[in-house]
Amino acid sequence: MLLYNLKLAIRNLLSNKVVLLINILGLSVGITIGLLIFSFAQKELSTDHFLPQHEQVFSLLRNDQPGVAQQMSQLVKKEIPEIESITNCQYEQAPQVFVKNNDVSFKIEKLLIADSSFFKVFQLPSVYGNPSNSLNKPNQLVLTKSLAKNIFGDTNPIGKSLLYNTTHLQNELVEVTAVIEDLPQNSSWDFKAVLSTLTNYKIDWYKNQGWGNQNFISFLKTKENVNPELLQEKIMNMSQENIPDGYKDLIQFSIFPFSQIYFNFPKHGKLKHGNKFTLAIIQIIGFLILFLACVNYINLVTAQRGKRYKNVAIIKTMGSNKRHILALFTYESAITLLIVLVLVIGFVWLLLSGFNQLTHSAFALIEIFSGWNLCMLFFIMLFTLAITGLFPGLIFSRQTTSALINRHVDKKQKNSLRNSLLVFQFFISIILITCLLVINHQNKLLFNNNPGFEKEHILYASTNTDLENNTQAFKNQLLQTPGIEDLTFSSEPILKISENWGLSFINRGKEETIRFAKFRVSSNFFNFFNIQLKQGTNFTEHSKAKWDFILNETAIRNFDIKQLSDARMLLDEDPSSGTIIGEVNDFNFESMHSPIREAVFTCSGKSDEVIYLKTTANTPKILEQTIQLIKKTWNEFSPNFPFEYHFLDDSWEQLYRKEKLFQKIVSYAALISLFLSCLGLIGLSFFVIENRTKEIGIRKVNGAKTIEIMSMLNLDILKWTLIAFVIACPIAWYAMHKWLENFAYKTELSWWIFALAGIIALGIALLTVSFQSWRAATRNPVESLRYE
Incomplete structure (x- = not known):
């Protein structure tokens, strides 16, 4: 059976x-x-939910910002007994980091610099060694499992040494003190190795960091059963007694749950984020x-x-x-x-x-x-x-x-079910098509909008001490290279600025502290990028020694500077230094998610950490030849660090990687939704036409034309698609309106976007059923009348 x-x-x-x-x-x-x-x-x-006791971990904030000085976190740890451990860390600022094992070099893409408490706050699973005791001394290194395997194979690397080289620190022997499991894909941390902070104290400018150098991110772990609200109140009401006079009343500490940073604190720029x-x-x-x-x-x-x-x-x-x-x-x-x-x-x-x-x-x-x-x-x-x-x-x-x-059979009830399904299908499709059109329009605005500087035909790379020691000869040889039109330098990539300063400033006799994004650039930087000087003068060869400053429009406006001669940066007692000599037009040195903020430019001496090269190459073949010539010159002056370059226009588009991902997901979803809707329409049209076969035959015998039969069969599609359109429009508008709030520069939600989405959905629906309608309308009426 x-x-x-x-x-x-x-x-x-x-x-x-x-x-x-x-x-x-x-x-x-x-x-x-x-x-x-x-x-x-x-x-x-x-x-981040994979971390043990993640609900006890908080980020320490200064004035609601994640950047703190080491002295700040030490003070908080001393004043608040409810804190079990506190750690300071930052990603290595050197653009190129290599370790060498038996004359074989390995590049570390993402290196974290952290103190001895990092693995006490973040208890990552260990493969070899004890991570919580692994960063107590200089020249100690913790590797992730995949990097350790890449360097040492399957052997236990604990106690083994590697030669460590960065653009800031060379020829240091570092000891592998622990190996941790690779970070899972649901981690907001993203690093391949962790180096002890004490190692970088061998760099002069690094060890002399005071209260003003707020470039660390700090995390604390509380003791068990500590009330976060009471802890927040206690930290915010800390005594100012042990804070230096220059910073009293300027620092307000607070905390933010680590588990909520990924979605709710995008300003915490050192970690990965979601929307x-x-x-x-x-x-x-x-x-x-x-x-x-x-x-x-x-x-x-x-x-x-x-x-x-x-x-x-x-x-x-x-x-x-x-x-x-x-x-x-x-x-x-x-x-x-x-x-x-x-x-x-x-x-x-x-x-x-x-x-x-x-x-x-x-x-x-x-x-x-x-x-x-x-x-x-x-x-x-x-x-x-x-x-x-x-x-x-x-x-x-x-x-x-x-x-x-x-x-x-209750045909009215049956038709109601079928029509409800039809409305639902195209309700979804119209929403997705509308969202896709809006996202595509917004992304075009982001990609094609003028950022205020030239970005085409420009490539950039990170420099090092070898190049800095031979700057003039290096520049001269590059400028003689066929295909190179010009070059300039800056302290950071133009789209990845992370250096933020606070300085005393006097304007029309009134002294205050101002904060801004700080750029150190070559004297030809603005001419290179075609950034127009609005007033004042450009940098000269003496601007470095005189500590001249140039501000962007937003800084001039927000700092309320009426005339350049009214204001000056207070650097020392020399009245000739700190002069604001010019104002340049605003340009987007960050993504267009955020409005342009205050930027202040100083002039560098010889070169800085990033070199920009403008090429005249107009074909891929010529460009490749130019790059090979640059590499040859680079290797001559910098044999220890390879030429690793990026195209500036590609980096601009990478700022909107999540928007491009969202656009792709919605694109695929819209196609799949339309595909499923068409499948449903094809299936339903079989039954509709089958149930009306005799009706179609009778109408044809009585003189109905093919176009009339097709119109009759397609009329429902038109009617119910219009109903779906009316329902879908306000929902799609609300969803896209909320999404566009993520951008400082946004497209308009024009009526034609919604109309086009409805026309596309209706057109696809009519095309889907029209073939079935045409077959039914052109069928011999004798066969239709004999159908049973």
Whole structure:
């Protein structure tokens, strides 16, 4: 009997192969996308939760900013007994870091500099050694597992030495004191190794850091059962007695939970960050696609069941009992869902590599089918089996043969269900298309908007002490290189400024402390980038010695400087230093998520840490030849550090990597939504046309034209798509309005974007059903009237 039921179930499924294919493909795609999106969302929402006692870790803030001086955190630790440990750390500022083992060099892309308490606050799992006792002395290094394996293979590296070289510190022997597990993908930290802070004290400018050098980020771990609100109040009301006079009343300490930094504190620039609103939109998209696929599947299967009344009546007449009919429907549903499950696993396996690349994740196949995802998959399968198999089987098995033969169908109720599904399908599609159009328009604004400086045909690289010692000869040789038009220097890449200063400043006789982004640049910097001088004069060869300053428009405006001669930076008692000699036009030295802030420029002596080269190369081949000539010159003057360059326009686009990712996700989601909607329309159009076959034949016999028949069949599509459009527009507007709040410069939500989204959705819908309508309208009316 089992084999007979299986054969009968397979035969019934194959009786309409097109609808079967639509059902299987639609549900498989929807579940696959849902699993991938929910895996990504779970990873984002669980960021840093892998750390033991992460709820006891807080970031120490100064005036609501993460940058602190080491003396500040030491003072807080001394004053607040509820703190168990406190650590200061920062990412290594040197642009190039290498370690050498047996004459083989290895580059460390991301090196963290931290004190001995770092691994007491952040208890990362250990592979070798004890991390909490591993940064107590100078020249101690903790490696991650993957980097340790890359350097030493599978051997235990504890106690082994490496030759450490950076652009700031060379030829230091460092000892490997511990190896930790690689940071998981749901970590806001991103480093490959940790070096003891005491190592950098060998650099003169590093060890002489006082209260004004607020370049560290500090984290504290509280003792158990400490109330965060009471701790916050205690830290904010700390005594100012032990703070130096120049900083009293200028420093307000506070704390912020480490577990909330990822989503809620984007100003904490040293850690990775996510956008909770964007993630919520992605989650909603995943749910809608999954829900759309499931509803499509259930609706199409249920519609098919409506044609089974006479079939079941015949089976019952031939002696089948209730159990047999229930088994038949359950087997049909179970076979379909089993195929869906196999396809889902296959689709996930095929898409996983691209998905990881798209979302910068590292999911394994087993991770997708585990935890909440596995529970969700089990629930979907069980619920769908019940709705499409068990319940219909029970309903059919309990009805008499005469009731099945004389079944009366409420067409109005049936049409309401079908039309509701149609509205829902295009409601989702119109929202996604609208979001895609807005995101695309905003990203074009970001990429194509003039940042206020030239960025095309410019490449830049980090310099080092070898080049600084031979600056003039290095410059002269580069300027003689074919394809190089000009060069200049600055203290940091123009789009990655992290140096922030606070200085005493006098303006029209009034003294105050001002804070600003600080750039140290060559005298030709503004001419190189075509940044216009608004007033005053440019830097000269004497500007370095005189400590001249140039400010941008925002600084002049916000510092209330009416005339340049009214204001001066207070550096020392020499009245000739600290002169503000000019004002330059504003330009975006940070991403356009934030408005332009105050920037102050000083003149460097010979060269700085970043060199910019403007090329005249107009083809890829000539550009490659120019780069090879630059490398040759570079290696001649800097044999210890290779030429690692970046294109400035590429770096500009990288500032908006998350926006590009969001655009791709919404693009794929919109395509998938339209694909599922079209599948549902194709399936539904089969049943609609099938139910109206005789009506179409009668209309044709009475003289109806093909275009009239097609218009009749397509009228519902037009009507319900317009209803979906009216419902979708305000929701799409609200979602995009909230998303655009992340930008200081934003596009307008014009009416044509919403209109275009509706036209696209309507056009796709009409194209999808028009072929079926045309076939029905051109069919021989004799065949239509004979149809049963």
